């Protein structure tokens with residue numbers, strides 16, 4: 001059975017840099033608070049009308065294809081991971097297929113938020129190992145700036161997120177010493193609502209029973225997205241930050257150890273850990289727990305904030321550019337986020 005390796009990688013971030021100080025114009029926050037709690041100094045916001053989740057993903061995809069040395073027409077499957085798609089439906093995968101004039105190949109959209117990249121990598125790995133596909137384009141992109149509450153009410157969420165995209169090309173290799181060694185995926189839906197964007201959604205008939213009690217059948221269509229939801233700011237992400245933090249610092253090390261144990265490695269064997277860039281404090285906690293030195297962990301959250309599905313491949317792409325990943329390095333990628341879902345991937349570069 002072949003193994004799967006990352007044959008090409010690339011990223012795209014919008015030009016527009018938004019500093020913590022810039023956010024202070026709209027909400028009661030401070031550069032000190034944001035840096036101290038999250039490590040974030042600035043983030044990028046996509047051009048309001050000129051850029052979307054799909055267009056940023058397409059730019060990253062072009063770079064990954066060039067890096068892999070293949071044409072868009074060589075791709076035989078697309079996977080797109082995002083929580084901020086251009087449309088509620090269809091997903092962004094088909095927009096990549098259209099823009100890059102690809103063949104009529106399959107396009108799969110993955111909705112696993114911060115774990116999106118690792119989940120998608122796992123799916124791609126199965127398709128490649130089974131021999132079904134030879135060139136998979138995996139695109140991760142987020143345009144968070146379009147769905148955040150920039151008033152003080154939403155400050156615990158809005159200061160964290162940024163826009164950006166990254167993509168990888170996955171191919172089979174007969175080199176037994178190289179490629180994806182394993183992926184481990186987990187979920188616990190018990191706390192699904194504590195890190196969630198409720199609307200628009202079909203839950204409304206029970207979640208907002210009071211509000212919709214007076215609706216007659218002819219008005220039922222408004223329950224998906226109503227004026228009241230917008231007036232009450234129920235169209236923004238909701239997060240119990242401390243609860244997420246507490247769970248994340250347990251599950252990150254757990255899923256990393258699961259990957260290491262499965263492959264017979266120990267933390268000191270890791271050449272580079274790329275944690276999902278949720279919060280620098282979480283990454284530092286995980287680093288300390290595993291006893292890793294600074295040169296063994298890659299973070300870029302200070303520049304981009306949390307770009308959710310894009311955060312790990314964006315960090316990996318920058319690490320590769322900076323020469324931080326060398327051939328034969330043992331690379332560990334791990335994520336935790338909404339769902340909750342969490343996951344790890346161990347890769348021999």
Ligand code: ACO
Nearest residue numbers: 029033037113114155156159241242244245278279337338
């Ligand atoms: N600026 C200033 N003050 C703020 C801000 C802000 N941006 N946001 C919240 N505060 C205030 C709160 O109102 C609160 O004030 P109070 O004490 O007067 O009530 C105080 O700061 C402390 O609030 P906490 O929420 O307890 O702050 P905490 O130290 O937990 O930091 C944070 C908040 C940064 C969100 C943290 O909890 C965190 O990073 N959690 C994990 C987030 C995460 O990993 N998410 C997963 C990825 S996202 C995804 O999957 C889609």
